[in-house]
Amino acid sequence: MSVNMSISTDSLGALSVFIQAADARSFTVAGRQLGVSSSAVGKAIARLEERLGVRLFHRSTRAITLTPEGSLFLERCRRIFCEMEAAELELSQTRAHPSGVLRVSLPLVGMLMMPTLSAFMRAWPEIELDLDFTDRLVDVIEEGFDAVIRTGEASDSRLMTRSLGEFHYKLVGAPAYFKQYGVPRTPADLATHRCLLHRYPSTGKLEEWFVVGAEGTPIENLPRAYVSSAIEPLLNMTERGLGLACLPDFAVYDRLSEGTLVSVLDEAIQHSGTFRILWPSSRHLSPKLRVFVDFMAENLFADASS
Template sequence: MPRILMERSGEMEVFARVVQDGGFSAAARNLDITPSAVSKLIARLEMRLGTRLLVRTTRALTLTEEGEAYHHAALRILQELNDADQEAAGGAVRGRLRINTTIPFGTMFVAPAIPEFVARNPGLVVDLSFTDGIVDLVAEKTDVAIRMGNLPDSGLIARKLGQSRRVVCAARGYLTRKGVPETPADLEHHDCLTFNFRRARPSWPFRTDGRDLAQPVKGTIVVNNGETMKQMVLAGAGIARVGLFHVADEIATGQLVPLLEDYNPGDLELVHAIYVGGGPLPHRVRAFIEHMVQRLRDSPLLNGTS
C-alpha cells in the first residue's frame, strides 16, 4: 500500500500529460520516457481504479466520463502539490501563469501591466490569451480569467477589480448621414451594432421618467468581440453600446459622440478576476490579482463614474 501511494502522483502526472498532449508518443517525448512506459503506467492506473479512463483509436484519444472526472481531480491535486512545493520553498512566485481576458480589456489594461509584473517575478512565465469568448478554465488550463459583466452562478471564485458604466455612441460621419436619435424609440430607424454572444441582449436598457425600459435594437452587423465593435463604430457602420472604458479616448478626441445620455440607466459593467476554487490559491495567481488591483485602483475609467 505505501508503494502505491508513492506512485499515485506520478501516475496522475503522466495521465494529465497524455491528455494535454493528445497521445502517448507526444507525452513520452515531453516526459523523456518511452511510449511503452507511458502505456504501462496508464494501464496500471486503469487497473488500480477498475475503470477505463481513455479510449484510443488510430486517429484520436478520447476521455471516458470517468476519465473526465479523474482528469479534473488530477489537475487540482497536481496543482496543490506544486503549491505545497512553493510554500516549502518560501512562497516564491514561479512557474507558468495562464491568463485569459477580453481583447479590449487585455489590450488596454492587462498587457501594459505585465512587464512590471514579470520584472518583479523573474521565475514566472506569463501565458496570455485574449478572446471575447468564454473559456472553460479547467479544460483550457487557465489559472485566472478577467471577465466583464455580471457573472453567472458557478463554482468559480471571483474578485472585483473595477466597474465601468456603459455608453451609447456613434461616429460623427454616421450621425451626419442618419441623424441623431433624440429618444430610445428613434433607434428603431438606426443601424445598431450588436454582439453575437449567447448572453447578449436583443434590446438595450434605458430609463425615462424613473421607469426602466428595454428598447429593441437591430442592425446589419453583429460581431464577436469588443475590439471589432469599436472599429465598426469608428468606421461609421452604426450605433454601439459598450463599456465607457473602451471608447473613452475616442469620445474625448471627438471621434465618437455619446448619445441618449439623458436616458442612460447608469448600469455598470463589472470587472472581475475569476479562478477555480477548491484549494489554496497558487502564489502566482494571488500575486497577479494583487498586482492588477494596485494597477486599476485609481483608474478613472474603472470606477464607474467617468
C-alpha cells in the first residue's frame, strides 16, 4: 500500500487514535483510554480512511477487526511512533536518571523472586516498583502495565518480549524428613513418600512433577500429603520436614547451599521453564524499564547457575 500524505500534528494524532483502536479492538475502549467519546474515535478513523482511500477496519455491532490494509498500515504506524520515541530517548539518554513508577505484573511464583526484586530496589532507589502478583491472564495494554513477567511462550503479537532465563525444578526435602522416611533412590520409591503438590489456581489442575522412571515414562498418581495453590506454603512445609516438593531451583538455591533442604533424584527430574518479560510493542523501552529488564536478566538466575 502506497500512501502519499503529509505528516502534521493532526496526522500524528489520527495515527495515535488508530493504533489505540487497533490495540483495544474497540472504539469504546479506545475512547475511554484517550478520554474522548467512542463516536469521536469513530469519526477520526473515518476521516483517516477517507484521506487514505482504504477501509482500515471491518465494523460490526459487537467488535472491530483490522482489514488486510489496516494490518499493513498498523505495522507502519508502530514503526513511526517507535522511531519518534527512540529519537526522543536518544536525545535525553545522557541526562536520563531512571525514576518514576514501574507497574509490573508477575505470576504468584514471582513472590519467590523477592530477593532479586529487593536488590533491584536498592540499586535503583528512584524507581518505585508497583507489583501485581497474579496467575490470571492480564491484558498488559488495557490494564496499563509497563511490563509483565510470565512463563511459557509469548503469543500476543502486540507485545515485545525478552527471555530472563531458564529455570529447572528440584525435588527437595528436609534432612529431618529423610531421617524419618528414608531417601528415595529411584522414582518408583516416591509411591511410599509424602508428596506436597501444587495446584494451579487458574485451572485447578495439579502441577506435574515430570519424574521419569527407569523405563523412560513419567511417574504418575503420586501420593498426596498436601495440596496448595501457592508455592510458599509448600516451601515452608518442606523445610519443616512434612514432605517432598518439586520446586523451581531459584526458589531453593539458598536453602540447598545452607543444607536446610536436600535435593534427590536430580537425573530423573525433567521439568524446566523459561521466564519472559513482555511489554507493549508500541512503546520504546523507557530508561526505567530498560534497567529493570537488564537487571532481572542478569541477576534472577545468577545464583542457581553459578
